Amino acid sequence: MTPDDYVVGHVGDALAHAGMSDVNAEVVAGRLVLTGHVATPARRDEVTTIASEAAGGLAVVNELTVLPCPPPAAAEELA
Amino acid sequence: MIRVAAVGDVHFAADVAGSLRPQLALVHEEADVLLLAGDLTRLGRPEEAEVLAQELADVQVPIIAVLGNHDLHANRDKEIVDVLAAGGVRVLEGEAVRVDVDGYSLGVAGVKGFGVGFPGASASDFGEPEMKAFVATARHAADRLRAALEALDTDRTVALTHYSPVEGTLQGERLEIWPFLGSYLLAEAIDAAGADLAVHGHAHRGTEKGMTPGGVHVRNVAQAVIRSAYRVYCLTDRDGTTC
Numbered sequence: 001m002t003p004d005d006y007v008v009g010h011v012g013d014a015l016a017h018a019g020m021s022d023v024n025a026e027v028v029a030g031r032l033v034l035t036g037h038v039a040t041p042a043r044r045d046e047v048t049t050i051a052s053e054a055a056g057g058l059a060v061v062n063e064l065t066v067l068p069c070p071p072p073a074a075a076e077e078l079a
Numbered sequence: 080m081i082r083v084a085a086v087g088d089v090h091f092a093a094d095v096a097g098s099l100r101p102q103l104a105l106v107h108e109e110a111d112v113l114l115l116a117g118d119l120t121r122l123g124r125p126e127e128a129e130v131l132a133q134e135l136a137d138v139q140v141p142i143i144a145v146l147g148n149h150d151l152h153a154n155r156d157k158e159i160v161d162v163l164a165a166g167g168v169r170v171l172e173g174e175a176v177r178v179d180v181d182g183y184s185l186g187v188a189g190v191k192g193f194g195v196g197f198p199g200a201s202a203s204d205f206g207e208p209e210m211k212a213f214v215a216t217a218r219h220a221a222d223r224l225r226a227a228l229e230a231l232d233t234d235r236t237v238a239l240t241h242y243s244p245v246e247g248t249l250q251g252e253r254l255e256i257w258p259f260l261g262s263y264l265l266a267e268a269i270d271a272a273g274a275d276l277a278v279h280g281h282a283h284r285g286t287e288k289g290m291t292p293g294g295v296h297v298r299n300v301a302q303a304v305i306r307s308a309y310r311v312y313c314l315t316d317r318d319g320t321t322c
């Protein structure tokens with residue numbers, strides 16, 4: 001564990017309180033990098049705001065993708 | 080045969096209203112029942128459940144759900160259950176429900192479940208009161224699931240949970256958090272009582288397919304895993320008739 005991991009812990013806690021379960025946070029080269037999925041572009045922006053407030057001054061790089069929601073694939077048959 | 084549509088972890092709130100409704104309105108063309116595997120809301124607020132209930136308004140098959148940990152965050156889960164019930168959703172917690180489809184019967188036993196981990200890396204009923212309470216909660220959930228399954232007398236049965244009963248569908252999640260994602264006690268209950276399928280959510284970075292030690296199919300339908308509005312599982316006839 002490094003001091004950067006304290007930031008990761010605090011950011012993860014802040015995001016959890018906002019109900020953002022699909023976001024990974026890690027410090028890379030002095031920047032907080034966010035990866036994972038969210039449901040909408042607005043939620044992606046919200047994650048940036050929340051993470052920035054908890055990141056202790058680190059720059060935040062938001063690489064989150066918006067999760068697609070296509071129709072289901074063919075049914076799986078289970079005997 | 081009976082066709083089961085399922086999705087979990089939709090984390091609904093006003094900002095995603097309308098995102099699922101067009102596809103859910105057509106679910107009756109592909110399935111006979113829709114299961115919701117918990118984390119129905121983002122922050123456990125009844126107003127979020129109201130948005131989801133509106134999203135489900137066009138669904139023409141029975142809807143059966145369990146709550147997830149998000150749905151308990153605001154300590155307003157009873158209100159959420161009431162809102163969903165008013166919208167026609169049957170929310171199970173240690174209960175079972177029967178659905179009849181064209182002469183076939185499907186039984187669904189549901190419980191949110193809880194963590195505790197898996198053999199060799201599970202919490203034990205030892206030490207601090209908080210740890211004992213953690214394990215007791217997991218055991219109580221498993222006991223209720225088993226009782227609900229055993230109460231069923233239907234052609235096919237499904238165990239519906241939010242937490243995972245097996246490790247197999249957690250592959251992809253960090254090993255360190257598995258004790259917070261599922262419990263082997265749920266699998267033990269499913270194997271003891273018997274089921275044709277176990278459906279769960281919660282493990283967003285997991286994988287879809289797994290199996291209990293007793294040979295029951297397990298499917299992780301967290302929306303981040305299935306990457307679609309829902310998945311459909313066809314429980315084929317025992318005489319071999321397929322969907």
